[in-house]
Amino acid sequence: MHPEYPRDPLPPLPRIPLLRWLRLYVDAWLDVLFPPRCAGCGAIGTLLCDTCRARFRPITAPYCWRCGQPLPEGTLCGPCARGRFVHLDMARAAAVYVPPLRSIVHTFKYRGNTRLAEPLAQYMARRVRREALDVDFIVPVPLHRDRQRQRGYNQAELLARGLGAAFDIPVETSVLARVRATPPQVTLGLRERMENVKGAFRCVEPARVAGKRVLLVDDVMTTGSTLEACAAALKEAGTAQVWGYTLARPPLS
Ligand SMILES: [Zn+2]
Ligand SMILES: [Zn+2]
Incomplete structure (x- = not known):
């Protein structure tokens, strides 16, 4: 092999950042397709709405x-x-x-x-x-x-x-x-x-x-x-x- 040729001409793919990016992309679409709903009252747009949280009895x-x-x-x-x-x-x-x-x-x-x-x-x-x-x-x-x-x-x-x-x-x-x-x-x-x-x-x-x-x-x-x-x-x-x-x-x- 010619000494100027690197042994691995292609750097490894940035696997983890790519997966993370894909995950964010998929999550964003899931939020659009299945928007979060409040687990207490079903209100759309949040997992736990302020009204339900305010009804918790500390x-x-x-x-x-x-x-x-x-x-x-x-x-x-x-x-x-x-x-x-x-x-x-x-x-x-x-x-x-x-x-x-x-x-x-x-x-x-x-x-x-x-x-x-x-x-x-x-x-x-x-x-x-x-x-x-x-x-x-x-x-x-x-x-x-x-x-x-x-x-x-x-x-x-x-x-x-x-x-x-x-x-x-x-x-x-x-x-x-x-x-x-x-x-x-x-x-x-x-x-x-x-x-x-x-x-x-x-x-x-x-x-x-x-x-x-x-x-x-x-x-x-x-x-x-x-x-x-x-x-x-x-x-x-x-x-x-x-x-x-x-x-x-x-x-x-
Ligand atoms: Zn609620
Ligand atoms: Zn006690």
């Missing part, structure tokens, strides 16, 4: 200092006073799980509308002070592998990523695993829920969490049994502090 003090349950005065709620949490140090939720938020969460979780993660995570970010989040990283409550494969995404992870981006806090998705698929908890009471998820989670990278302060993120907290089971796995691995923060919680639990 959870404000006074509340149970441990679990965030609204109370007439800020002390401990009944279940917390009876010691429902051993490992979970504190939990808060952004809003009450009532319409229209309830149907919006449903659309986000079960109907594949993953784009709702952005406005919902922004709402979560606005409801908490950054200074109050004294944590090293965020861990989304994991789904069981089979369920995640079936759904295609973990809604808690999408919220965690949005919150992490808003506050510049790293998100760790590989430290905690759901090792046991659990039946739906909808019809279960507090004690049964605790039993149902006990041992369902395992910390798979103890060295990463030892001595750290972790914020667990999930979409909905009902009795807190899932967060407590996650906290148990993390504390067993040496985590120093575990807080939970969810988008919503039902009015009474």
Whole structure:
């Protein structure tokens, strides 16, 4: 070969920028063909309209200092006073799980509308002070592998990523695993829920969490049994502090 000829006369194609450009192009057309609709009321042009957002019922003090349950005065709620949490140090939720938020969460979780993660995570970010989040990283409550494969995404992870981006806090998705698929908890009471998820989670990278302060993120907290089971796995691995923060919680639990 002549020495002046380069070995690779053609530079490699800029594959990633081209794909990104194509993606933007396709997304722009999809928005024209299928304009976004508000998940609460169906209004065209937005994923979550201002009217529906204004109908969210934010959870404000006074509340149970441990679990965030609204109370007439800020002390401990009944279940917390009876010691429902051993490992979970504190939990808060952004809003009450009532319409229209309830149907919006449903659309986000079960109907594949993953784009709702952005406005919902922004709402979560606005409801908490950054200074109050004294944590090293965020861990989304994991789904069981089979369920995640079936759904295609973990809604808690999408919220965690949005919150992490808003506050510049790293998100760790590989430290905690759901090792046991659990039946739906909808019809279960507090004690049964605790039993149902006990041992369902395992910390798979103890060295990463030892001595750290972790914020667990999930979409909905009902009795807190899932967060407590996650906290148990993390504390067993040496985590120093575990807080939970969810988008919503039902009015009474
Ligand atoms: Zn709306
Ligand atoms: Zn409480």
